Structures are given as structure tokens and as C-alpha cells.
Amino acid sequence: MAALAFSLQHKDTFSKARTGLITTDHGQIETPIFMPVGTAGTVKAVTQQQLQGDVKAQIILGNTYHLYLRPGTEVLEKAGGLHQFTGWNKPILTDSGGFQVFSLAAQRKITEEGVIFRSHIDGSSHIFTPEKVMDIQRSIGGDIIMAFDECPPGASEYNYAKKSLELTNNWLNRCFTQFNQTPDKYGYTQNLFPIVQGGTYHDLRKASCQFVASQNATGNAIGGLSVGEPTEKMYEICALCCENLPHEKPRYLMGVGTPWNILEAIGMGIDMFDCVMPTRNGRNAMLFTSNGIINIDNKKWEHDFSVLDEGIDCTVSNYYSKAYVRHLFKTGEYLGLTIASIHNLAFYLWLVKQARLKIEEGIFNSWKNEMVLRLQQRL
Numbered sequence: 138m139a140a141l142a143f144s145l146q147h148k149d150t151f152s153k154a155r156t157g158l159i160t161t162d163h164g165q166i167e168t169p170i171f172m173p174v175g176t177a178g179t180v181k182a183v184t185q186q187q188l189q190g191d192v193k194a195q196i197i198l199g200n201t202y203h204l205y206l207r208p209g210t211e212v213l214e215k216a217g218g219l220h221q222f223t224g225w226n227k228p229i230l231t232d233s234g235g236f237q238v239f240s241l242a243a244q245r246k247i248t249e250e251g252v253i254f255r256s257h258i259d260g261s262s263h264i265f266t267p268e269k270v271m272d273i274q275r276s277i278g279g280d281i282i283m284a285f286d287e288c289p290p291g292a293s294e295y296n297y298a299k300k301s302l303e304l305t306n307n308w309l310n311r312c313f314t315q316f317n318q319t320p321d322k323y324g325y326t327q328n329l330f331p332i333v334q335g336g337t338y339h340d341l342r343k344a345s346c347q348f349v350a351s352q353n354a355t356g357n358a359i360g361g362l363s364v365g366e367p368t369e370k371m372y373e374i375c376a377l378c379c380e381n382l383p384h385e386k387p388r389y390l391m392g393v394g395t396p397w398n399i400l401e402a403i404g405m406g407i408d409m410f411d412c413v414m415p416t417r418n419g420r421n422a423m424l425f426t427s428n429g430i431i432n433i434d435n436k437k438w439e440h441d442f443s444v445l446d447e448g449i450d451c452t453v454s455n456y457y458s459k460a461y462v463r464h465l466f467k468t469g470e471y472l473g474l475t476i477a478s479i480h481n482l483a484f485y486l487w488l489v490k491q492a493r494l495k496i497e498e499g500i501f502n503s504w505k506n507e508m509v510l511r512l513q514q515r516l
Contacts, residue, residue: 218278
């Protein structure tokens with residue numbers, strides 16, 4: 138089978154936005170794209186059929202940390218990998234688990250060798266090394282797998298960020314060595330993306346971009362953003378990284394973000410996004426719509442029988458009323474969580490598809506500027 142291929146299709150005249158096509162052994166992905174997060178083998182509260190039919194997802198995420206702990210690689214290998222285990226037959230990207238080790242795991246200890254940590258589930262002790270993370274991701278079987286890196290906090294001092302980057306670079310070399318020495322397990326090609334780090338420091342980010350680009354991977358990721366730094370700083374570093382990464386490879390901005398964050402980043406040249414925000418916020422009664430933000434818990438929606446959002450092409454969003462979904466939340470009905478999650482994900486996928494169309498039409502920048510303001514309105 139073939140390695141991931143990326144073809145650029147359109148470039149915007151008034152920004153760095155572009156459209157493209159990623160081809161993997163599990164199908165094609167039109168960029169820019171948003172990838173729903175299926176951390177532990179499921180996008181919370183949403184079935185695979187709903188992901189395909191209602192959300193129109195083209196690729197989803199799995200997470201190495203969570204899948205390693207449960208169900209474990211033995212179960213996944215017996216199933217034939219995560220695609221077979223979940224019944225999802227489109228592309229999958231797996232995060233390396235690095236972020237979760239640093240944010241969830243208790244009593245972690247970072248060494249040159251790797252990270253020793255205790256499970257957040259039962260307190261059991263584990264070690265993640267670059268080699269082990271590559272092996273776990275081979276067992277999971279994602280089409281795109283991520284390098285194991287250290288993600289420093291957004292407010293890290295320069296010396297900490299520099300030392301962290303040196304460690305990440307060493308680990309990246311070890312990731313590629315192990316990846317290149319191990320075969321694909323399930324008859325299709327996996328692709329390893331390296332991750333740019335360096336905190337909020339321009340010289341570190343530039344150096345990281347150069348090091349990442351030198352790996353000549355099939356795609357590259359930008360990590361360590363949306364971790365507490367101001368939004369304007371996030372945009373500044375994102376633009377800097379886009380300028381210093383190869384234009385002919387897909388660029389993946391990890392863990393970002395709000396709908397307006399995504400539109401701004403598309404304008405800088407980002408192709409791929411993921412974030413838990415549409416599902417997590419949805420489960421907490423926040424709905425993103427084509428006209429702004431709705432808190433469906435609010436009393437103002439009690440007698441509003443209009444549909445959630447008639448502006449997007451999703452049967453769930455076009456079917457259920459605001460009053461009904463509010464009722465589901467107020468009564469603690471699980472269906473409310475599912476409807477909110479499907480709607481928000483469908484909105485995110487609609488938004489990046491609209492961005493793609495506007496780039497093709499040559500009007501992305503003016504449309505983006507208008508949408509960024511509209512989408513932040515509280516309705």
C-alpha cells in the first residue's frame with residue numbers, strides 16, 4: 138500500500154489559506170479539515186454511523202495513552218487494529234499520548250529515556266519511551282501516528298522551553314528510528330508526523346520547524362499551543378510556524394480550538410485541526426451555530442420551537458427544536474448530549490467545508506473576517 142500523499146489544489150490570493158487533498162490507504166481527506174476526537178475508541182455520545190451520516194467526518198482521532206490503558210494493545214491486535222475494533226473504515230489519526238501523560242497522569246517523572254507515570258485510572262506504574270509509543274501506535278494501527286514529545290506549559294520560561302525542545306528532538310530521532318525498523322501490522326501504510334515545539338519563543342520555534350522539516354515526513358504538526366498562552370500569541374506562533382514549514386506538506390495544528398480560532402489558522406495556512414471543544418462544550422449545553430453561540434440551558438429557549446441551526450447541512454440540526462433540546466438537558470436525558478455533540482461536530486465540519494468553498498471562490502479572507510465576528514456572538 139502507499140504512503141500518505143498530499144496535493145495542493147487552491148491557494149487564496151489575500152491570505153495563506155489553501156485547499157488540498159490527502160490520500161491515505163483508508164480514503165481521501167479534503168482540506169482544510171476538522172477531525173473529531175475519539176479519545177478511547179469513541180467520539181463521546183456519537184455512533185460511527187452518526188459520524189459518517191450526520192457529522193460527515195472524514196477522519197477521526199484516537200489516543201495512545203487511553204487506548205494503551207484500556208482496552209490495551211492485546212485486545213486491539215486481536216481485533217485487527219482500531220479500525221476493525223470500532224468499525225470505522227475511514228482514516229484514523231492517533232495522538233502519541235504525550236499531552237495526556239503530562240496533563241492527566243499522576244506522579245510523572247521525565248528522564249532522557251522517557252516518562253515514568255502512574256495511571257489516572259488505578260495508580261499502576263508505566264513507562265512511555267519513544268520506542269514504546271511507536272510500538273503501541275503500530276498496534277493501534279492509525280493511518281497517521283504522532284511523535285512522542287514533551288509539551289511545555291504555555292507560560293514556560295525560556296530555559297525550560299529550550300531544554301524541553303532538546304528532549305523532544307532527541308525523542309523524535311528515536312521515534313523515526315523505531316518507526317523505520319518496524320513493519321505496518323495490518324496491511325496498510327502508517328505515516329509518522331513530527332511535532333514542532335518551542336513554547337512561545339520565536340528562535341526555538343524556527344529551530345524546531347527546521348529540525349522537523351529535515352525529517353522529510355509526509356506531514357508535520359504544530360504542538361504546544363492553546364495551552365494557556367494568550368490568543369494573540371497563539372496566532373503569532375502559528376503564523377511563524379506555517380512560514381517555516383514546507384508548503385507542500387499538510388500542516389496539522391494540534392488541539393485548536395474555537396470556530397474562530399480555526400478560521401484564523403486556516404488563513405495562516407493550517408490544513409488539519411482537532412479539538413474536544415465541540416463535544417465537551419456540547420455536553421455542557423454550549424451549542425456553536427452559524428449565527429453565534431447558544432447556551433441551551435437558558436430559559437430564553439424554553440418556548441423557542443425553531444430548529445437548532447437551519448444554516449448548516451445536518452439532519453439533526455435541522456430537525457430538533459431549541460425548546461426540545463433544552464428540555465432534554467433540564468431533565469438529564471442522555472439524548473440531549475448526543476444531539477448537542479452531533480450538532481456541534483456537524484457545525485465544525487460544515488465550517489471547514491465552507492472555508493474550502495470560499496478559498497476556491499477566491500473570497501475566503503473577507504468571508505472569514507465577517508464570520509469570526511458573527512460566530513463569537515452570544516445569542
